Amino acid sequence: MHNNFKPLSLAVAVAAAAVSGQAMAGAFQLNEQSVSGQGTSGAGRASSVNDATIVHGNPAGMSFLNRAQVTGGGVYLTVDSDIDNASGSASGSNEGDMVPNTVIPFGFYVQPINDNLHFGLGVYAPYGLITDYEGQFQGRFFGDRSKVEVVTVQPTISVKFSDQFSAGFGLTYNQIDGELTANTQGGPVGFFDQTGAFTPTGVAGEGDIDVEGDDNAWGYTLGMMYKPWEHTTFGFAYHSEVDYDLEGKARFTNVRGTGSPTVVPGLGPVVPVGTATQQTDADLSITLPAVWDFSVTHELNDRWTLMAGAAMTDWSEFEEIRVENDVREIVEAQNYEDSWQYSVGTAYQLNQAWVLRTGLTYDETPIKEDYRSVRVPSDDRVIFSLGAGWTPMEDLTVDVAYSYIHETEASLSQEEENRGTYEADYDNTAQAFGAQVTYRF
Structure with missing residues (x-):
């Protein structure tokens, strides 16, 4: 469907828990767009110019690259989630x-187009997550499987106004795909007589709801970089919100009370329940939030560089997930709040070929305790990172990084009339292994 529907899956999936990418940023936001930046836990993301990944970090920074270059890589994420003290109305x-x-x-x-004008292009994932519980998960009525993938293509221009100041602007084309599933409780089936009284004729087993869709939408990013002194750089980057209107399909299997009742002569409308699958069009409108990123980089001497940053994400716009369809109402309250991420880092130039990096980040969750769910059972987290860059020749640099992510224990308690109850404590940790290659020409 359109991005709205995807965000539905996305949001729901987001709430689903630590997605691979979710382990690196609040909710289902991803920070895996630079391995050289990962080494300092993202500190200095908008003010440190290491390679072509600055296209995302701060488009204004392209002006301080004097050669054409390409950077490509990836981050491998492994997440460990333990569920303790679980209880609920369902077994599992x-x-x-x-x-x-x-x-x-x-x-x-x-x-570089000339000394003052640069062009850049980036392809990356700003949001994403996958959570897939076992088939008989005790909290399956509140969420079972969530999958969201967002891919962004960003053409960018930067202008260098002086040796101290530059600015950049880029458009973002965003493609989103997602899927959201949950089980539904079984219950009595039967018919209504002429007086409106219900007569049960049997019991239906558990049902299943599966929603999926995709969309694409445009956004933008802009940035400024200022060097008031030779060894100090300030950076600011803004990544706009993106509005999605997702369109897709919702499938209901063995779900009691879906569709139009069948009228049986002498009995009245029979409750439509069965193992047959009923499919309908579905729509979801959602806005993924804007991000404000501030950072500073200071070169202490020829070997040591210090970095610090703060970023705010406007998650308060994410209030609910509402899937419009003709079969059954699907609404999940989110009520997120704006969140901050704070980071500090340092780089040490060991010799001409090697640079060593480390950093620490504190990342606030946007999820309020009363609205935490099995879809995103996460809390505040601390990220510790180590990294290194190796330049064996002037034209080539290889960067590697490792991050350990530890979350505060996340407790949740959910209760709904049609879903029952579920309570549990989640202990989430993650590790990220990154590698990238930069070639200059």
């Missing part, structure tokens, strides 16, 4: 580890 298991190992790729290109 709580195995955890519902996030599969995932690789998030990216690629960037920068081409």
Whole structure:
């Protein structure tokens, strides 16, 4: 469907828990667009110019690259989720580890047009997640499987006004795909008589709801970079919100009370329940939030460089997931709040060929405790990173990085009339292994 529907899956999936990418940023936002930046935990993302990944970090930074170059790589994410103290109205298991190992790729290109004008192009994933619980997961009535993939293509221009100041602007074309599934409780089936009284004739087993769709939409990014002193750089980048109107399909299998009742002479309308699958068009409108990114980079001397940053994501616009369809109402309240991410990092130039990096990030969750769900059972997190860059020749650099992500224990308690109850404590950790190659020509 359109991005709206995807965000539905996305949002729901987002709420679903630590997606591979979710382990790196609040909710289902991803930070895996640069391995050189990963080494400092994203500190200095908008003010440090290392390679072509600056196209995403701050388009204004392209002006400080004096050669054409291409950077490509990826981050391998592995997530470990333990579920403890689980209880609920349904029976079932709580195995955890519902996030599969995932690789998030990216690629960037920068081409100087003249001394003051640069062109750049980036392909990356700003949002995404996959959560897939076991078949008899105890909380399956609140969420079973969630999958969201967002791919962005970003053509960009930067202008260098002086040796101290530059600005950049880029359009973003965003493609989203997603799927959301959940089980539904079984119940009595039968018919209504002429007086409106219900007569049961049997019991239906558990049902299933599957919603999927895709969309594409445009956004933009802009940035500024200022060097008031030779060794100090300030950076600001803004990534706009993106509005999606997803269109897709919703499938209902063995779901009680779906569709139009069948009228039986002498009995009245019979409740439509069965194993047959009923499919309908579905629509979802959703807005993925804007991000404001501020950072500073300071070169202490020829070897040491310090970086710090703060980024705010306007998650408060994400209030609910509402899937419009002709069969059954699907609404999940989110009520997110704006969140901040704070990071510090350093780089040490060991020699002409090697640079070593490290960084630490504190990442606030946008999810309020009262609205935490099995779809996104996450809380505040701390990210510690190590990295290194190797330049064996002037034209080539290889960067590697490792990040360890630890979340505060996330407790959730859900209760709905048609879904029952489910309570549990989630303990989420993740590891990220990144590698990228930059070639200059």
